[in-house]
Amino acid sequence: MPEYKAPIRDIKFVMKELLNCDEHYQQLGYSDASDDMIDAILGEAAKFTEQVIAPLNQIGDQQGCTWTDGVVTTPDGFKEAYKQYVEGGWPTLSQSVEFGGQGLPHSLNGAISEMMSAANHSFAMYPGLSHGALATIEAHGTDMQKQQFMPKLVEGSWTGTMCLTEPHCGTDLGMLRTKAELNNDGSYSLTGTKIFISAGEHDLSDNIVHIVIARIPGSPEGSKGISLFIVPKFNVNDDGTIADRNGVTCGTIEHKMGINANATCVINFDSAKGYLIGEVNRGLNCMFTFMNAARLGVALEGTAATEASFQGALAYAKDRLQMRSISGVKNPNGPADPIIVHPDVRRMLLTQKSIAEGGRALVAYLSQLVDITHAEKDADKVAQADTKLALLTPIAKALLSELGFECTSHGVQIFGGHGFIKEWGMEQLMRDTKISCLYEGTTGIQALDLLARKILGSKGAxxxxxxxxxxxxxxxxxxxxxxxxxxxxxxxxxxxxxxxxxxxxxxxxxxxxxxxxxxxxxxxxxxxxxxxxxxxxxxxxxxxxxxxxxxxxxxxxxxxxxxxxxxxxxxxxxxxxxxxxxxxxxxxxxxxxxxxxx
Structure with missing residues (x-):
């Protein structure tokens, strides 16, 4: 199994030398994000991911999640690791101080998210989805909704999900059938079934807050009639404490190609109490807050997988002896030369290295643009950042997920037959990474979004x-x-x-x-x-x-x-x-x- 080491030197190169994060943070008012603070946080994150999260990666793949009568149990060690994650304050890092966060930049949190994903893709998905739920509630929720849900989500004792897909419709969300009927108290009763819900049910947190799209009876057909709702697993009192169980259950979990330690759930809503976010029939507009955050997260996953596979392949290529170099013996004291001397192995290793480091730079740049949208006071600068994010987000999501899958395949190839064997861990990286090409919009969907809606839709502007x-x-x-x-x-x-x-x-x-x-x-x-x-x-x-x-x-x-x-x-x-x-x-x-x- 590859021993993951956080690439701190290269992360610092990108943040500090390439993107000049110190000046960037000071201009945006992130006064706490000093050079010493950044070094300390990155160092502690490296220890946590290397020592706590990475050792659970293969265990999680082997055991997977289990489902019994609607209850999902995560693999051995996950619950304890998540408790350490919360106790360490990691969920609060880039969240609003108003709701218990540390108020540090999104881009700093992004570097930590890369480490977590590279160390253990499945584990990283549990808190990762909460970030999108938080962003959606903060951007579009009422003051009451923010007070009820955000402190616990920020703290990490509650987690969040995104509930879009239904059995009969995937990307074409206008075909949804989940309905939301108005209650006398202003809440809604939601009834329907959602599938492929990552982290939809588990034993890591006290409550799970689902962000759900549904149609209110009488709304227009298609995407123009979609509304967005907060639907918690447990109902929540006005003061933010947990009340009784809501009408939300997990019907089953999927048996998948990869990310086995993350529960991918069928979630049933049976007259479940929910709360409208934003305006009626404007749910898809609000949902893009969640989806855009998630798409950047997937771009990061592609980079992280490439890095993890590269590390494993590089160590193996330096150690594995096979054949002699065609340009002359390089290891005269051994029976053969290490395979890293062979040009084709170097081709694959350098492909991994160039994609991991190039992808890291691209994602870090996009994360700095997100910083600007969060903290910049100049509306023109925010608009400029939004424009660049709109262009580059689908490119980063699709490109880096596709290349991540290619590069994990190179990792298997470098190991040869051993790469096909589970104990080495290289084939797991490849299986886990394929999902990144699919969820949050397939490569084809990202491409249509880029070319049709954005490039041609803006006439190239x-x-x-x-x-x-x-x-x-x-x-x-x-x-x-x-x-x-x-x-x-x-x-x-x-x-x-x-x-x-x-x-x-x-x-x-x-x-x-x-x-x-x-x-x-x-x-x-x-x-x-x-x-x-x-x-x-x-x-x-x-x-x-x-x-x-x-x-x-x-x-x-x-x-x-x-x-x-x-x-x-x-x-x-x-x-x-x-x-x-x-x-x-x-x-x-x-x-x-x-x-x-x-």
């Missing part, structure tokens, strides 16, 4: 601010001999990105299916170019550090070499996606549905 940032970087570094080649390549890809956008838009005017045909390739093209931008920035920082004679020369030199690998061996993938887009949609749609049969 949403792309301009990010392109301006990239253009400014390229212009500032065009004369830097160490970066000139990469900068020229990056600028060329950005021009191509904009050209492809125009071409797809023109084709779609005569055939709307061109959007669906191009969307995933468009997103992947955009994603590879986006990561290239962050790798170019990291190379710029590393070069400056080396030029100034900074310590840790090997670390910075590795950044430059990994950037070179990314530009030479990963970024060219984008051209394959460009060729697919140019090929059009006809080859996908010309075969009659009946002719798919064999």
């Amino acid at each position: 949403i792309l301009k601010p990010f392109m301006t940032d990239v253009g400014a970087f390229c212009q500032a570094n065009a004369s830097n001999p160490a970066l000139a080649e990469h900068v020229k390549t990056l600028a060329s890809y950005c021009e191509q990105w904009q050209s492809i956008t125009g071409d797809v838009g023109k084709k779609a005017m005569s055939n709307p299916d061109e959007i669906g045909g191009a969307s995933v390739d468009y997103l992947m093209f955009a994603g590879y170019v986006t990561l290239a931008y962050f790798w170019a920035q990291m190379a710029s920082v590393a070069q400056s550090k080396l030029a100034s004679g900074a310590d840790d020369e090997a670390f910075y030199q590795a950044k430059l070499q990994t950037c070179e690998f990314y530009f030479k061996r990963i970024l060219p993938r984008a051209q394959g996606h460009a060729a697919c887009i140019e090929g059009g949609v006809d080859s996908m749609m010309s075969l009659d549905s009946e002719d798919f049969a064999f």
Whole structure:
């Protein structure tokens, strides 16, 4: 089983050297987020994830959750670990001081969330979903709702879920059947069934607060008639204390490919008491607060899985002896050379390394944009941050989850036959990570959101601010001999990105299916170019550090070499996606549905 070690050095590089978090936090008024405070928090988080959470990862996969008559029991050690998590104050870190939080930046919490997910994906999902529930209630709930639910959710003694999917409908939420009928006291009675509810029932917390979409009788059909409700497992008194059991039960739990230690539940609502959040029939708008937070969390999961697989594969590749190097013996005192000397193994390891570190930079940048939306007083700056988040969130979610699955596959491949054996833990990482490509909107859904709703829906306007940032970087570094080649390549890809956008838009005017045909390739093209931008920035920082004679020369030199690998061996993938887009949609749609049969 891989022994996870939190990549503190690289996390600090991204936060402090690349993104200048100290200045960022001070500008936003996060005065408590000092350099010493950040170091202390990251250090303690590393100890907790390495010593408490990581050792439960394989146990959780082997035992899974159990369901008996509606009661779900988590694997051995999970309840005790979650208690330590709460006692350590980790749930409160980036939450509002008004409700018992520490008021620290979202981006600092994001770094800790990566460690937790890499150490134990299933465990990290339990508190992770509470963050979205908290954000939704804080943004759209009444003062009474906030006082009733937020303190315990912030504390971590209660957890939250998101209840969207029903047996007959997944992404098409307008087809939902769960109904909400108004009670005399202003509350609602909800009746219906939701499926695939992560952490929908468990034994870790005293109460579970479900955020549920439902339709009030008489509301319009489709997505325009969706309302949003808070529905707790146990009813809650006005003072926030627990009352009687609500009409919420767990019908069963799913038996899954991965994340076995996280209960994925069928939740039945039988005249369950719920409370409207926001306005009637505006539930989907409110729900996007939860979904957008969750999508960033999934992007982080892809990065975390890549990091965990890379660590395991790297250690194995240095130790495993197989064959001799084709360029000459590298281990004369042994019967064979370590497999890390073979170019194809290095290809896979460097793919993992470049995606983990590039993904970490992208997610950290997005987390800083979230900081701005939370704490910035200038409305224009908040609007600019929101625009960049709208563009980059679907890219990060889809790209990093897809590449995370690819990179965990590389981990299995590097181990060879041993990678296919459960005791080594590499195949678990691959199984656990596949879900990240699916939940919170599949890759295809993210791609349609990006291309149809955001890029073409805004007539390309949403792309301009990010392109301006990239253009400014390229212009500032065009004369830097160490970066000139990469900068020229990056600028060329950005021009191509904009050209492809125009071409797809023109084709779609005569055939709307061109959007669906191009969307995933468009997103992947955009994603590879986006990561290239962050790798170019990291190379710029590393070069400056080396030029100034900074310590840790090997670390910075590795950044430059990994950037070179990314530009030479990963970024060219984008051209394959460009060729697919140019090929059009006809080859996908010309075969009659009946002719798919064999």
